[in-house]
Amino acid sequence: MSTWEASADLVVVGSGVAGLTAALDAAEAGLRVVVVTKDAVSEGSTRWAQGGVAVVLGDIAGDTVEAHVADTLAAGGGLNDEAAVREIVSAGPAAVQRLRARGARFDARGAQLDRTREGGHSAFRVVHAGGDATGAEIERALVAAARRDRGGPTILTGHVAVDAAKDTSGAVAGLHVLDDAGRPGLLRAPAVLLATGGYGQLYASTTNPATSTGDGVALALRAGAAVADLEFVQFHPTVLYTGPAVGRRPLVTEAVRGEGAVLRDRTGTRFMVGQHPLADLAPRDVVAAAITRRMAETGADCMYLDATELSGFASRFPTVYASCLEAGVDPLREPIPVTPAAHYACGGVVAGVDGRTAVRGLYAAGEVARTGLHGANRLASNSLLEGLVVGERVVRAVLADRDLPRGGALVGAAPAVGVADRGVVQRAMSAFAAIGRDAGGLATASDVVERATLLATPLDRTGVEDAALTLLAQAVLAAAGTRRESRGCHVRTDFPARDDVYQRASLEIRLDAAGRPVVAAEAVAA
Structure with missing residues (x-):
């Protein structure tokens, strides 16, 4: 039995890039929006994303949207939805421009945004912020926009989503929540957007924050939605190794290899040469598997990422540099010990590029969703891109679906x-x-x-x-x-x-x- 009730036009569960993008757009469209988050609004998965946003802006010679599509399909192992890939990648430039209009500041060289390259990409097309703090900058900009905009979304912190409320027709009619004291509440709404991130906490060692416990996928399953591609859990190849550990581990962004760092075993051998045509810049699944094999072959606890030849490492990768120094490693003078760790869920709630699921009134965007963009393996830095694009398209779907017939009272x-x-x-x-x-x-x-x-x-x-x-x-x-x-x-x-x-x-x-x-x-x- 709920101790309180409130109503809204849209309830957004999660405060990452997809959720806040949708919440801001919905509020601007005149909808009453409530954002539900377990912790502070800035504590979602987005802030931990280091690399950047993969996007073709048309100002890099030789790079095209078609090349980005081809790279995404190659990384996805034959399970991408090509139409979804093409639609999301093509919408990237406009989505990034809208994000910049909301205050996000990307690294630039003069009038042109700076780019880096990551594994699986055929060109330097990843825009970034703060060197290796892209997610943190995007989260900062979106949270600031949510707080300053009059008539913006209501932020309900310290509440966990329990289950979707459904009416007698089977449509979603709201969300059951619990606060930090265990008190139940009900948010009545004809539309609920799941933007809860992934389920990295399913594994003992992960790059994910403590909030990434799969709540959204579980809620969608219990609501009657389908999920797909859950077996494709991407392990990031390079997480800072500091000994056996449980919980979130410091990430060493793939952009370090994009800038020229190479992987070596404890004898100094570059073991990625010959493993893939792109060697150290192979897609993440290839690199993570190769590191795991090499560790088993040599009996080592970790491999080593050699960035000692990179100039300006400390300024280009300040987050990684600080994490290394805290662990007693000087990446300017010695290779960084690394191992794979659970990083990204390529699968999730089956949803279209507009976030619609098979359950009326239930939408999903970001890592919680399976739109078909990633297939069997996510191409680096396509996740923030997906959150930006699908997050805004959800609002169009919600507005279009407002007049669909609804059922009566809530079911038990x-x-x-x-x-x-x-x-x-x-x-x-x-x-x-x-x-x-x-x-x-x-x-x-x-x-x-x-x-x-x-x-x-x-x-x-x-x-x-x-x-x-x-x-x-x-x-x-x-x-x-x-x-x-x-x-x-x-x-x-x-x-x-x-x-x-x-x-x-x-x-x-x-x-x-x-x-x-x-x-x-x-x-x-x-």
């Missing part, structure tokens, strides 16, 4: 859900469902999660997050067990080859009658 609350201890889930996923998976390990992880799962009704933020991580673990394991091939960031050591005959399709997952995730179809067009 959701039943109890499966909840397992977070540490148990993270250890099982890290051991058996990270880089390099096989049938035996996936079955073991499933058994471990199953034994640890109990039915419960979450009463606070921790409970909601643990329930989400439990459901996400079950869903990822189901998808990874079904995909008996290696493609993109999904590497099956027992099925090392790619199968383009039978498995070049995304796996769609829904909840069955018992509330368990099952692979419903291999029918999401690639």
